[in-house]
Amino acid sequence: MSLPAAFLLAVERLIPRERRFDDPLSTLAFGTDASFYRLIPKLVVRVESEAEVAELLSLAHAERVPVTFRAAGTSLSGQAISDSVLIVLGDAWNGRDIRDDGARIRLQSGVIGAQANAWLAPYGRKIGPDPASINAAKIGGIVANNSSGMCCGTAQNTYHTLAGMRLLLADGTLLDTEDRASVTAFRARHGALLAQLAALGRQTRADEALAQRIRHKYRLKNTTGLSLNALVDYEEPLDILTHLMVGSEGTLGFISAVTYDTVPEHPHKATALVVFPDVETCCQAVPVLKRQPVSAVELLDRRSLRSVQAMQGMPAWVRELSAGACALLIESRAATADDLDAQLAAIRASLAAFPVEKQVDFSQDPAVYNQLWRIRKDTFPAVGAVRETGTTVIIEDVTFPVERLADGVNRLIELFERHRYDEAIIFGHALEGNLHFVFTQGFDSPEQVRRYQAFMDDVAQLVAVEFGGSLKAEHGTGRNMAPFVELEWGHDAYQLMWTLKRLLDPRGILNPDVVLSEDPQIHLKNLKPLPAADPIVDKCIECGFCEPVCPSNGLTLTPRQRIVMWRDLQARTRRGEDTGALHEAYRYQGLETCAATGLCAQRCPVGINTGELVRKLRGQDAHHAGAADWFAGHFATTLRGARLTLRAADSARRLLGAPRLARTSAALRRLSGNRLPQWSPAMPQATQPLRLQPLPATDARPRVVYLAACVSRAMGPAAGDAERMPLMEKTRALLEKGGYQVVVPAAGDALCCGQPFASKGYADQAAAKRQELVDALLEASRGGLDPIYCDTSPCTLRLLQEGLDPRLDLYDPVRFIRTHLLERLEIVPEDRPVAVHVTCSTQHLGESQALIDLARRCSTQVVVPEGIHCCGFAGDKGFTTPELNAHALRRLRQAVQHCDEGISTSRTCEIGLSQHGGIDYHGLVYLVDRVSRPKVPAFD
Template sequence: MLAKDYQSFHDAISKSIAKQNIITDPLLTVAFGTDASFYRMIPQIVVNVETEEEVQIILQEASRRQLAVTFRAAGTSLSGQAITDSILVRLGKGWQNYKIFDKARKIQLQPGIIGSQANRFLAEFGKKIGPDPASIDSAKIGGILANNASGMCCGVAENSYQTLDSLRMILADGTVVDTADDTSRAQFKRSHAHILEGLTTLRHNVLSDQNLTDRIRYKYKIKNTTGYSLNALIDFKDPFAIMQQLMVGSEGTLGFISEVIYKTVIEHKHKASALILFPDVPTACSAVPLLRDGLPVAAAELMDRAGLASVEHEPGMPDYLAGLGETVTALLVETRANSASQLRKQIQQIQASLAKIKTIGSIEFTDDPLKYKVYWNIRKGLFPAVGAVRDTGKTVIIEDVAFPAQHLAAAALDLQSLFKKYQYHEAIIFGHALEGNLHFVFTQDFSITDEVIRYRNFMDEVVTMVVEKYDGSLKAEHGTGRNMAPFVEKEWGTAAYQLMRQIKSLFDPDGLLNPGVIINEDAEAHIKNLKPLPATHELVDKCIECGFCEPVCPSRNLSFTPRQRIVSRREISRQMTANASSSEVGALLKSYQYPGQETCAADGLCGTKCPVGIDTGKMVKALREEANGELANLVADWVARNFKGVARTINTTLVAVDKVHQLTGTAFMEQASSTARSLSANKLPLWNREMPSGVKKIQPEKVNPENPLQVVYFPACPSRCMSGPARGETEVEDLPQKTVSLLKKAGYQILYPENLEALCCGQAFESKGFYKQAAEKSEQLNRALLSVSAEGEIPVLCDTSPCLLRMKENLDPKLKLYEPIEFVLDYLLDKLNFTPIDAKVALHITCSSRKMGLDQQLKILAQSCATEVVIPEDIYCCGFAGDRGFNYPELNATALEDLKRQVKGCDAGYSTSKTCEIGLSVHGNIPYRSILYLVDAATTARRKNKETAVNNTL
């Protein structure tokens, strides 16, 4: 039940904003209100906004009722700047427009674009945006700019402040101003002269106070995101320029950023990296001034011994890490150039400059992407390494400080001493050494009062050390947030802090925009509203709620993301532990059902992006298993035992449905199916126009034992039941027929496992939470494949990649298991002639293919078969998820909502999963088929294989 003012606000905005975008459900507000920080506040109302007009309405209606408003982009912020207990405004599905202009020297971006997307837009021009935060694959432009996020290479020269060209913003009263638009500037000058005059006055006051001017200049000699960007008052004279620069790093406390134009920077074509080992921290830090001053160094990442130790046993790490001494410290150095010859010169220059500094081993650079990726994986693995080994219930904290370069070594040693004093034994240090920027990571339990006190005392000493001893920055690039708001005045001094208060008052006189962030008079705000992390499920308890998983989730624009699924389960577990009433817990469980369980594709892609490797889909499947009652398990047992008959029934039914489709037409079928589904309260699956017909029965042929080319072909059950042509499809052969034709063309003898029609890999059972039945089917298949393959001597081809992945994970490792991509590349390239057909084709890389690392292989294969290949961007999982696309078609539709635009002009699409291809065909408006169809169309038999084929028929 909303309080009176919030209910009034809700009713007012409901007149203009879609009902589904205004969220008050208790579980959903927890899920959508959580960010990556270790703080939690539950919003009263969450609003997903699609337009500037909606933002204006929200600000105006909130102002009338004096209700606080906080803006959220991706929610990857670490310092608590994207949470609230009032109104949370989230970017909806829009905000994706961009424009590249001025010969790619500039890019115009809306705030919903992810940082790495912007760089992909610019890649063909050899450019990128300046900021490069570690979260660039998840963080959105609005948040990157609002936090002045930087990163490993951009330093202070290429961050948002330095590369900002112009800004379009919405102020607290709902006024829109675009600093690149003369008309907008003129209107704002007439309506808001007091802001422009106020900024001019503040600039004059600063320049009249030499001590304050010097203080500001000093503070920005190193990385600093504590407080407001006071350097704007010194660096710029035009009040519009001052205003837009103050928005950088303002963390949503001064206004809403609706569009930005960045000046782009060069993305160098050639790179080389070296992992340089030094005997200790002081020696490593002694190399930093040499690297920073005059040398062509793009990055120098410092890693202490504890950090190296945290990843030394991880897969793919260099063996020598485990044998390093207790004080060894590393610098990961990268240099970049536009030519290979220039890169070599730069490497020699760096090596020569560091020649007199003691190192462990020689300084060896590599420009091999595979080799230097290993080095960068060490650096990228530090934060998750600590997060993965923490005890359940503990929070992983990453702090972010900076020091004048001459104090870097001493400060790092001081931090290590504080870790020992406060017994943070797992703590590690790493950071951007060129900028004097150190990150330190440790784990903390906030559920125990004594532990909170330990954290408070530790942070008090850190603040004293950073500010009083070294006059450094308490926040170098992660933003002030709630974490450091109590210490802004201590770091900056009273005069500068009062200046910040004046800025806040000028833009937000009622203090309604993100209160408590940057300006906060509560000395203990940093130890309040701490996030609980109760155990909820062993498969996800290590989640650090960073949000890195979200961009690849197919349900992200429909229901929950993996982070939100975990956050919600934690809240349910917390309520259970707190002895909430059964009705309250029941209501939460009911709220969770659709967004948490039913619309999860359980594709596992989230695990490929998660810093600690969590596959949220596994938790969802486990929850489905728990929900499966006795009757459901009895039905699953029956289906498993009678799989042959069930498969035949499906096949026969599809043949019959196809005949009805032929007689009645597509429009009738769609209307009838939609009506039936509505009458069943969405319990019946939804027919679609790409529904396949049945499949001809597979007839094994006699094998010639003299032919050395043999393959075991296991057509997956979707291929055996539903890979016939949809009505209107020009390819009339079903997938098993096409696969057999291709294999014979290459000269292969085809073997089939015994009792083929009864076999299944278990994927269909596992996805619904029937693990016992899935295991039984896997074991049955395992025995059959071992027998037919001569205990693994003969390769096995499965035509469906999701099934093949499960087979690899569950069957005997002796089996040589292949899905179509690898099999063609490994076994058919030398047996067929490839001639690319004159066609523009689209590819869909299935979740399983991505997890098996076959992205590039599929692209290479397709490029050998067609003259033009298109891979749609930002479409990862299609959302069909086996049969879920029939039962929850909105999941498939949401995941592929931009597919049609991206594949326009393509002749056909290709993939490696029939069910995925159904949904892709529906939403791409082109036929999607197995990649084997494209390979067959682009190949002819080599002569010896023609002779072999003749011999095989004799």
């Protein structure tokens, strides 16, 4: 059915066109969350204010239009999708208010969980919930799912650390429990509602059997159904209401903001891995550990250990474990080192009587405990990486009573064998009896769906009925377990949930068929296809972990959405459908606005670099190989042309003035169909090649080969930049200050790492230029005898990623300065605020923290703007697709407004950073040179 005309007209008046999406590409892209379901919304609305949400709810309530709320879309059970109206959070939901030295924090629903913890870190605090998706999941989803995690348990989830809430009911009514005026107004308008909640609470507490069942259920980790514990834990109806909202998955109202009582983040920790000979022994140790000072105990069965045993860096003994082995990963944290030592002694003593097959004793060494945690964290992606193309990875989430944990594990393994899920693994949060099991499933035939149905029926019977456990411990009910809520809870509790739903959402508009559904087959409908698209991305499980670091997120598509769309396009093409319009839309949204820097791969559980797919597809559209050959073969001429263009642009600036030139450039760009580049005041002036005099043979200084990137050889400072010395001259000066003699490769202007060609899809020309450069570097470094300093981190990464000749010793600016120059320089830090931008390539090179640390050696005031992971300039995208750069840096100016200067390690990135930050950005060498002097006199 289509949406009511009156509703659509009202939405058009309320929400600007650029935040309303109803085209086939966008609706499909937003119709995907991390679950194995797909619904295509008829309308997607990106909201930027609470007032917009209130009005939308009022309209939807009046017209009976179903709506679903979407934060990050990392939900695993189908909570964040809709075939009606999907309301997506925009940029403006990132507010926070830290109170009482971090003891409390109020967060808007668009804040990413890890960002909240970063804000709290200086206070030694964190929020209680710690889901595995915390680097992507937003507070709205964390609260709505009552998410927990490895250390959270049941005591530190949102329900138990909630101090206040700001919410909207289904009719758009606002309640802020921390605002006296709001509470007074709500009581006046919704007194009857509050009276009914109070009455339901009294009735539930008076029903001893029901109340006892509710208390028992929440002794376990449990997110199945609505949070009925609110009715037995609280008498005040406002408390009942806010705690009902926790875990309601958007079915009772919209959560605008929450206030948390935070928990300590102890600085001292140690981790051990103990492998027991069998499941029974392993699980018998869990209740013993539950009485000890442990912060996390993770169970891994032999199947899960086997799934990661071949991964790089895994201990060799993992391969040699017995067939029935079962492990516990144990962590303890403390406020002081002495406390931690005492805790570890107590834990060791408690386990002394248990037979152990293998163990890694407690270690406080980050290298050791990070490796141990990697074993646990890599189990889920390990299954995803080996699944057959076309199947999906399903992660289920159940709780057994801890005292029956061993039986539960063994019975689950029996179900895997009965239903032929040979790849299935089990791991989980043992202290709570919370087990995750992961398996792969296809849905492209009725037989496969029936197999899944039979398996889930057996799981539900086993967990909910035989063991009295919970079918959803922390992933939320969704539509996945909605048909089984009554089976788990019983008739009376189930009907109580429906009473609450109809009381708070009388017209049934909020996320229908999620948590509660009258359709017993809802978990078998709208199953998401995962057709083959390209080997580069076929392993994608569409989790959305990649999205927070993508510069085009919110402008066009995210990596997840690019993959979703390409899968759909390939499937449509195979069916013989006309995809011309979709391909044309994808060209801009999927290809032109992708920075292709590969940051998504760092966040992806299976390591997918969506940029590789984009470059491959660009290559298929790269129809000017002849021109690319000419540019590659005449690169020095190309650079001279670039300098000439920059001089012409600067002449135009002098003639017209910067404001008029900017307007003229923008107009010409529009007239050209966005084919002409955009000029800005940050545009660099042309520079000249670095010319060095031949060095005398008697020069005893160590040599360094200086590889100046092509952008450094062409682009000097901008006209308005206070710094007038080009990067090449500044770099040479710093290297010589450090006591080095500087040499450059012969025929320097003809050299290029190939990145400009690779980014445009001309792989052959890129490879040829790269090899030409490698040969020149071998000659200049005397066969690898001398280190090579590359002044731009993207070029360094390009050379290293493609497999550098092992004789070459190549450095980016950060690594060379910290490993070779600091020992030769005396640093006197300046008291000026400096902004640091960590480029994508610096992140890939593993030098992010080193860059920040270097800046802090040079300045007492260092600012690292939060939430900016990639600047979106992406080589020349800042010129050819300036909206990508502008979108990626839309919050930069406010973050750096008090800084005097910004530093980075990429000349092109610095152009966009200067333009959108409102301060001059320079290479790291400018800062280091300004605050340093030689420790010993330089050689003559």
